[in-house]
Amino acid sequence: MTFxxxxxxxxxxxxxxLASWLVLIGAFFTPSIILASRIKNHAALPPLYVSEDFxxxxxxxxxxxxxxxxxxxxIILATGLIAQIEYKNNTWKQLHTTPQGFxxxxxxxxLVVLLMLVEVFVLFNxxxxxxxxxxxxxxxGVPYPTAPIPFADFWAGNVNFFIxxxxxxxxxxxxxxHFKNFLVPVGAxxxxxxxxxxxxxxxxxxxxxxxxxAINFLTATGHFAGRKLPASVELLALVYFAAFTVAGxxxxxxxxxxx
Amino acid sequence: xxGTLNQRPDCCVETVNLTHKFSEAETALNLVNLQxxxxxxxxxxxPNGAGKTTTLKLILGLLRKQHGEIYVFGKTFENxxxxxxxxxxxxxxxxxxxxxxxxxxxxxxxxxxxRCPKGRIDEVLGLxxxxxxxxxxxxxxxxxxxxxxxxxxxxLHSPSLLIxxxxxxxxxxxxxxxxxxxxxxxxxxxxxxxLISSHLLSEIEKLVTHVGIINHGHLMFQGxxxxxxxxxxxxxxxxxxxxxxxxxxxxxxxxxxxxxxxRGGVEVPALExxxxxxxxxxxxxxxxxxxxxxxxxxxxxxxFFDVIAE
Numbered sequence: 001m002t003f004x005x006x007x008x009x010x011x012x013x014x015x016x017x018l019a020s021w022l023v024l025i026g027a028f029f030t031p032s033i034i035l036a037s038r039i040k041n042h043a044a045l046p047p048l049y050v051s052e053d054f055x056x057x058x059x060x061x062x063x064x065x066x067x068x069x070x071x072x073x074x075i076i077l078a079t080g081l082i083a084q085i086e087y088k089n090n091t092w093k094q095l096h097t098t099p100q101g102f103x104x105x106x107x108x109x110x111l112v113v114l115l116m117l118v119e120v121f122v123l124f125n126x127x128x129x130x131x132x133x134x135x136x137x138x139x140x141g142v143p144y145p146t147a148p149i150p151f152a153d154f155w156a157g158n159v160n161f162f163i164x165x166x167x168x169x170x171x172x173x174x175x176x177x178h179f180k181n182f183l184v185p186v187g188a189x190x191x192x193x194x195x196x197x198x199x200x201x202x203x204x205x206x207x208x209x210x211x212x213x214a215i216n217f218l219t220a221t222g223h224f225a226g227r228k229l230p231a232s233v234e235l236l237a238l239v240y241f242a243a244f245t246v247a248g249x250x251x252x253x254x255x256x257x258x259x
Numbered sequence: 260x261x262g263t264l265n266q267r268p269d270c271c272v273e274t275v276n277l278t279h280k281f282s283e284a285e286t287a288l289n290l291v292n293l294q295x296x297x298x299x300x301x302x303x304x305x306p307n308g309a310g311k312t313t314t315l316k317l318i319l320g321l322l323r324k325q326h327g328e329i330y331v332f333g334k335t336f337e338n339x340x341x342x343x344x345x346x347x348x349x350x351x352x353x354x355x356x357x358x359x360x361x362x363x364x365x366x367x368x369x370x371x372x373x374r375c376p377k378g379r380i381d382e383v384l385g386l387x388x389x390x391x392x393x394x395x396x397x398x399x400x401x402x403x404x405x406x407x408x409x410x411x412x413x414x415l416h417s418p419s420l421l422i423x424x425x426x427x428x429x430x431x432x433x434x435x436x437x438x439x440x441x442x443x444x445x446x447x448x449x450x451x452x453x454l455i456s457s458h459l460l461s462e463i464e465k466l467v468t469h470v471g472i473i474n475h476g477h478l479m480f481q482g483x484x485x486x487x488x489x490x491x492x493x494x495x496x497x498x499x500x501x502x503x504x505x506x507x508x509x510x511x512x513x514x515x516x517x518x519x520x521x522r523g524g525v526e527v528p529a530l531e532x533x534x535x536x537x538x539x540x541x542x543x544x545x546x547x548x549x550x551x552x553x554x555x556x557x558x559x560x561x562x563f564f565d566v567i568a569e
Contacts, residue, residue, distance in 0.1 A: 009371040016359050085357065094355030094412065097319045098372045099345040259321040259351070 006100050006108040014112060019081035026074040027120045030066050031127030034058070038135045045135055045142045054145045055132070059154060060221055062128045067161055067217040068197070072210055074120065075168045076189035079113050083176035083185070093259025102253045106177075110245070113169055121158055157220070160234055164216050167209035167240035168193075174248030178255075206233055209240040268333060271297045271420055271452040272318060277327035279313055279476075287313045288476045290327070295454050295469070300446050302467035302484075303456040304563060310476040311456040312352060315424050318454075319349055331420070345373070348418035350426055354409025358398030362389050362408050365397055366415055373416035383411040386441065402429030410438065414445075421445070423455045427462060439466050460563040472566045480566045491562050493529050499538065500524035500551040507547050511538055522555065 014020045038045060048054065086092045095105060136144045171192075175185035196210040200218070205211050212233050218224045219233075230236055272295035279288040288310045295301040305311050316322045318329055320340055329336045331343045357365055366380040384390045387407040392400070397408060406429050413421060421442075427435045443466060445451040457463045460470075470487050472480040480487065500523060501507045507525045511518040516538075518527045527538065535552060542549050 005371045005374055009368045012364065012368050012371065013357060013360070015364065085359075089355065089357050090353060091355040091357060093316075093319075093321055093351050094349075096321055097344055097347065097349050097351075098369065099341045100372060101341060256323050257321065259316070 002100065003104055003108065006104045007111055010105075010108045010112045011115075013085050014082065014116070017081065017085055019078045019085075019116065022074060022078045022081065023116050023119050024123065026070055026078075027123030028127045029070060030062050031124065031131040034062060034128075035131040035134055038131065039138065042135055042139045042142060045139070049136060049143050049145050052147050054147045055149050055154075058128060058132055059157070062124075062131070063157070063161070063217055064221075066124065067164075067213045071120075071161075071165055071213060072168055072193045073190075075117065075165060076172050076186055076193065078116060079169060079172035080176045080182055080185045080189070082109065082113055082116075083173070084182050087180050087182070096258040102258075103249065106249050106252050109177075110169075110173055113173060117162065117165060117169060121162060125154070125158065160216055161213055163234040163237050163241075164212035167212065167237050167244060170241045170244030170248060171209060174244055174251060177248060177252050203227060206230060206236065209237070209244075212237045269297055270294050270330065271299075271332060272301075272454060273328075273330040274314070274318070275328040275330075277314065277317060277324075277329065279310075279317060279322065279325050286476055288317075291473070291476070291478045292481075293471060293478065294481065295452060297452055298446070298450055299468045300442065300453045300455065300466055301469045301471060302460070302463040303454060303471050303473065304458070304460055304463075305456075305473035306458055309458075309473045311458075311473060312424055313476075314473070315349075315351055315422055315454070315456060319347070319351065319422060320344075321351065345416070346419045347422060348413035348416065348420070349422040349424075350409040350413045351422070351424045353428075354405045355412070356397045356400075356405055356408055358396060360397060361394055362392045362397060362400075362411070365408060366411060369412055369415050375416045379415055379417070383414045386414065387411045388437065403431060403434050406430055407434075407438075410441075417449075419451060421451055421453045421455075423453065425457055426455065427457070435462070442466060472563060474566075487562060490566075491556055494562065494565065495554055495556040496522075496526045496528050497530045497535055497538075498522050498524040498526050498551075498553050498555055499542065499549055500553075501542065502548040502550070506545075507542055510542060510545055510547070514538065514541065524551070526555075 048057075051057070086095060096102075132145055136142045168189075172185055172189050175188055179185055193210045196205070196208040197214070199205045199208060200211060200214060206215050206229055215224065215229070216233055219227070219229065272293060274291055274293040277288055277291040277293070278286070280286050291310070291314060293303075293314065303311050303314070313322065317324055318331065318336070320336060324337065332346060334343065336343055357368065360368075362384060363380055366383065370377060370380060381390065384392075387410050389404060389407050389411060392404070397405065400408065406426065410423075410426060413423065427438055430438060442453055442455070446453055455463060455467070464484070467484055469483050470480065471478055499507060504520045504525050508518050508520050511525060511527055514537075516527055518525050520526070530538070539549055539552060
């Protein structure tokens with residue numbers, strides 16, 4: 001019961017915050033660009049819309065920028081902004097004098113970040129669907145896609161991509177709670193992500209916690225054919241997530257000054 | 260886990276030899292033994308940087324305790340943190356307010372945690388005079404309004420103990436009077452114990468029942484307001500204005516007192532009324548003309564400065 005109240009309280013704080021706007025912008029960014037491009041080039045769409053692999057091509061096109069660039073950047077910024085709500089408003093001291101255990105506060109905030117990520121995934125999938133059907137609704141010559149949506153594959157892909165994001169969430173959460181200055185977690189996050197992107201061609205790049213999404217996507221699209229990967233990149237991501245979460249919790253609970 | 264019981268059962272807050280260092284060179288608090296009686300309004304006074312906020316933060320668990328003991332509601336704080344905080348309302352330094360939210364939304368955040376009735380939100384907003392702020396974001400509030408909202412946040416769950424760090428900062432004189440009235444009402448009619456810090460005695464002398472004065476991390480005085488007022492009487496002077504102050508000073512000294520020639524007369528510390536009459540009689544008998552006899556009392560602010568200068 002205490003945790004439910006704590007979570008509801010944390011969830012309220014994101015109302016009208018920059019982080020909640022970032023969720024909307026991040027989720028609809030790529031689908032909007034794809035939609036705009038399709039509206040501009042609608043004359044070339046009819047053969048594409050009757051092709052058998054219509055949904056898979058749209059899926060790959062949509063996730064390419066999302067998985068490699070937008071999701072890591074969005075997570076780095078949104079997680080930092082969630083912690084900044086307390087720093088910017090000087091409210092840590094108020095929060096820490098409420099009758100809640102430090103672990104409860106830590107987990108309630110983490111759950112908010114994770115649910116915002118779920119929100120991004122749901123809205124992004126809605127955006128992908130809309131980017132497919134809106135041109136068909138707008139232009140008479142463009143048919144509705146005839147190929148069936150491969151729900152099972154898309155669901156599995158979403159789950160894997162979500163798990164791949166978890167190490168980024170946990171490490172950014174650790175950094176954002178620990179450093180008052182917003183630029184520290186964001187700067188560190190970008191530096192780690194840049195380094196990871198630079199190392200993508202390295203055969204052991206999967207050891208880098210921010211690379212799992214990109215590796216997963218590039219493997220699924222055949223770019224990493226022949227590369228040796230661990231049995232499950234997702235399992236590795238979950239191990240990183242657990243390790244960073246525990247480290248973040250220890251740092252948070254043992255912080256000397258709490259407001 | 261009940262925790263160790265404190266030494267004074269009538270104390271709502273008690274610290275025993277509370278010591279805190281921010282570094283080896285900087286001792287913020289040194290063996291502070293604070294005793295806030297149940298049902299009192301305790302004014303915690305001291306100049307800026309004296310250790311007031313550090314003490315309050317330690318009591319609320321915002322700083323990790325290094326040395327000494329803290330008892331709140333008779334139990335050690337660290338073993339009963341959540342249970343204790345449920346009964347405390349606080350406002351430390353500037354009010355903690357989410358600027359992107361309205362006053363009602365700010366209170367909703369705490370209402371979810373305390374699980375108090377939703378009706379309390381309008382009740383406390385009315386109590387602090389913020390009932391009509393509507394959809395205005397808290398970031399657009401004046402400093403005084405923010406201070407009132409901070410107070411509403413502290414009062415939301417009807418706490419038994421209020422810990423307020425300089426709550427009248429930024430309020431206009433009328434606002435100060437209103438807040439003072441509200442705190443007195445809470446104390447008198449709802450039995451709320453209040454620990455309030457300030458660097459100005461004049462600001463809280465009409466409010467408090469007990470006073471603690473801290474300076475450089477040392478608790479210099481602790482007692483009732485009446486005890487502090489008696490210090491004022493003890494540090495008062497009677498001034499005799501005569502035609503020959505030097506001779507009058509010798510005569511008074513001969514009576515076993517400790518006079519000095521100052522303020523255009525002979526100044527004699529802390530005299531009872533009968534002693535004043537006796538000195539007057541002696542001076543007149545010895546041929547000295549006494550033009551004026553007057554009592555000079557230090558105001559409380561001077562006592563405060565005397566205490567912190569000790």
